[in-house]
Amino acid sequence: MSDATLTRRTAAELAALLEGGEVSSVEVTQAHLDRIGAVDDAVHAFLHTDGAPALAAAAAVDAARAAGDDLPALAGVPIAVKDVVVTRGQPTTAGSRILADWVPPYDATLVTRLRAAGMPILGKTNMDEFAMGSSTEHSAFGPTRNPWDLDRIPGGSGGGSAAAVAAYEAPLAIGTDTGGSIRQPAAVTGTVGVKPTYGSVSRYGLIALASSLDQAGPCTRTVLDAALLHEVIGGHDPADSTSLPGEATGFVAAAHDGARRDLTGLRVGVVRELGGEGYQSEVRAAFDASVEALQRIGAEVVEVSCPSFDAALAAYYLILPAEASSNLAKFDGMRYGLRVEPSDGPVTAERVMAATRGAGFGDEAKRRIILGTYALSAGYYDAYYGSAQKVRTLIQRDFAAAFAEVDVLVSPTAPTTAFRLGEKLDDPMAMYLNDVATIPANLAGIPGISIPNGTDAAGLPTGFQILAPAREDARLYRVGAALEALLVESWGGHLLERAPELEVSA
Known part of the structure; x- marks a missing residue:
């Protein structure tokens, strides 16, 4: 199987190929390392890669599978990790010169869980310094570029993780979301990004920006892939004093349920305050079309007001x-x-x-x-x-009142599609406004997902945000998978297949 074929497979597809013995983890990991070598000079999604440890981890998975061991679902599927997440023996800079040479002596809990799941770590992705930004232009090591248009931003602060997934450099990535830093990059790169319920994924080993807001989560190309990764990294961690009790289960089942495209009885609330003035007309049009699609498969849609937003x-x-x-x-x-x-x-x-x-x-x-x-x-x-x-x-009370009436809330993920590099760099307020739709979820600690739902006249992706009550992350996967299935059917394939092909050297 060719490298190009492997790198364009979803994580779920790669897991099935690995389980069936059709390909080895070493082959899959090497294909992605080769892809990084071919295109990352243009994209700059990664700050650090180290093929030897990744290939060693892949070889260990292959050996365990050959021995007949019972392996986790994503064993052998490689992953990229945002550089704000501590990794033993590999540089962790948080995108800042102040940590440029720091090599941690320990792993973050979520990295420990990735390793235990047999997932080779391809490298560390670029980010705005200490996760402060919406464009990845505030990295001390240079900006990341959007694979859809290399003159545009990939979102932030986790633009590196989103760009790596969108450019087929990694099938999966870890991001962190303090005010939208997983969801907004997902929206502008045509990928899927999930901010879990605050405390449901351990923050131990995350270099803190704002401790009451930061939350790690999945960056993927499909809703099912996000659900699979969420179940790996989620669950209680005694090392994190803010960690919630309970295990991370039910997300994959919810995604499979949603893919059947039946939302009969589900009440969807359109948030009045997260739309209108300041939202690009094409973003709003794609949002309205997605809401209509949910209605066609049984969802009841109502408008709700959250004035404190x-x-x-x-x-x-x-x-x-x-x-x-x-x-x-x-x-x-x-x-x-x-x-x-x-x-x-x-x-x-x-x-x-x-x-x-x-x-x-x-x-x-x-x-x-x-x-x-x-x-x-x-x-x-x-x-x-x-x-x-x-x-x-007050924002938390608005959410509580809204969720007393509806099962999920929806809005555009970001008010515009990807803007040009440098366009807002000298205007902090204009930059901050990119997070206007994502910030309320972080202030309330509730989960959210962004899925790609269209493109604008310039061919740039738009994003659709779904929010659920705390601890009800499974609803995101059910509704997100249902809408994704409808959209992929109407498009005749995944939205990323429309992205301009990056030049790959021979």
């Missing part, structure tokens, strides 16, 4: 910088990471800290640290951070 962006950009200011205080040039000493004068702790942070943090990180420190300072805490937390409570 209008203040979500403002609340988020007070809560996140405040938590980031606290979390990033540990990067002081004293214990690990970059250390810069002043070029003149005495070498004091304060001057080393100032020199290190000045050289190590990028402009966006500095902007948010300063904003967060100000919001937490004496005399301003109640006016800013305290008020933002009150708005967060």
